[in-house]
Amino acid sequence: MLIDMYSKKIFNLAYQFTGSYETSEDLTQEIFIKVHNSLHKYDIGRNFNSWILTLSRNFLIDHYRKTKLETKKRTKFDDHYLDSEGHTDPEKKVLENQSKKTVWKGLKSLSPDVRMAVILRDIQEKKYEEIAEIMSSPLGTVKSRVNRGRIQLADAIKDQKEKNNEMHTY
Amino acid sequence: MKCTHIEPYLSPYLEKELRPEKMSQIENHIKTCPDCAELLSNIKEARAALAGIPEIEISRSLKKTLYKIPRKRFKLSFDFLFKPALQPILAAATVMITVITLYSMNPEREQINKTINQHIHMGYSKIERLYARAESLTNTLAGYKESVLFSIKNIDFFWEKND
Numbered sequence: 001m002l003i004d005m006y007s008k009k010i011f012n013l014a015y016q017f018t019g020s021y022e023t024s025e026d027l028t029q030e031i032f033i034k035v036h037n038s039l040h041k042y043d044i045g046r047n048f049n050s051w052i053l054t055l056s057r058n059f060l061i062d063h064y065r066k067t068k069l070e071t072k073k074r075t076k077f078d079d080h081y082l083d084s085e086g087h088t089d090p091e092k093k094v095l096e097n098q099s100k101k102t103v104w105k106g107l108k109s110l111s112p113d114v115r116m117a118v119i120l121r122d123i124q125e126k127k128y129e130e131i132a133e134i135m136s137s138p139l140g141t142v143k144s145r146v147n148r149g150r151i152q153l154a155d156a157i158k159d160q161k162e163k164n165n166e167m168h169t170y
Numbered sequence: 171m172k173c174t175h176i177e178p179y180l181s182p183y184l185e186k187e188l189r190p191e192k193m194s195q196i197e198n199h200i201k202t203c204p205d206c207a208e209l210l211s212n213i214k215e216a217r218a219a220l221a222g223i224p225e226i227e228i229s230r231s232l233k234k235t236l237y238k239i240p241r242k243r244f245k246l247s248f249d250f251l252f253k254p255a256l257q258p259i260l261a262a263a264t265v266m267i268t269v270i271t272l273y274s275m276n277p278e279r280e281q282i283n284k285t286i287n288q289h290i291h292m293g294y295s296k297i298e299r300l301y302a303r304a305e306s307l308t309n310t311l312a313g314y315k316e317s318v319l320f321s322i323k324n325i326d327f328f329w330e331k332n333d
Binding site: 033100144158 | 177178180181182208209212213215216217218219220221222223225226227228229232233235236237239240
């Protein structure tokens with residue numbers, strides 16, 4: 001039951017954070033072993049969803065610090081994300097996919113805490129209060145991390161646009 | 171308002187979390203500043219792109235592996251040995267083990283035993299002598315006690331004339 005309810009969530013969080021499909025599969029297994037071994041520590045008064053995501057977030061950031069995942073390449077966006085629903089206009093769809101590829105790649109350049117805050121807010125669409133609980137950080141810190149992450153990704157989009165313009169010029 | 175002062179407010183502005191006067195302040199700046207307008211537009215694009223990243227299904231093989239994880243995996247861990255609080259105890263234990271090893275491996279162990287016995291006996295006889303001296307001192311004090319009590323009893327506090 002626990003696996004049915006949370007395996008997809010944890011795997012996706014790991015994949016969005018690490019950008020590597022194989023590593024995320026390994027990490028999901030390790031997180032579940034940790035969840036099984038820590039169930040007795042769960043405080044019944046706490047939201048279970050937040051508890052399991054806090055545990056996953058701590059595990060992913062610890063793993064990142066130990067292995068320095070930033071040195072590894074993120075999987076190409078196309079490899080596992082097929083074209084999702086969006087614009088029907090092919091030209092706009094190309095541009096939309098181009099932005100997705102850029103932000104997916106750009107996530108790598110964000111520091112682990114900023115990256116996690118952006119993933120939880122903008123990909124998983126969680127409330128700031130829930131993110132603050134998951135990340136065990138003050139609300140203001142979370143909001144500022146999200147803002148910082150968005151600005152960095154916006155800069156990546158700007159750079160990509162400039163590159164595209166240069167290519168069109170030649 | 172400088173562009174660097176605008177940056178921290180861009181996300182709250184997009185999410186309409188600012189007070190009305192701050193909202194209009196940011197809005198006015200963006201209307202007149204092409205750089206900030208471009209940044210805001212790119213942030214919007216980044217948010218839309220992130221929101222468009224779908225949740226993917228996990229593979230069957232992963233799910234299968236997850237079901238095989240036992241409820242509780244007991245593993246022998248020696249991590250507790252590295253706790254700083256245990257360091258003095260571990261140091262003392264190391265010294266003890268070294269002394270015991272040196273003693274048990276020593277070819278002149280008999281001689282060491284003999285010396286230890288000798289020292290123990292010497293110490294014991296010292297204690298006996300000390301005890302005997304303490305006892306004699308107690309007896310002497312007991313003797314004095316009688317005479318001290320007698321003297322106190324016969325002190326003439328009010329210089330009464332006995333004759």
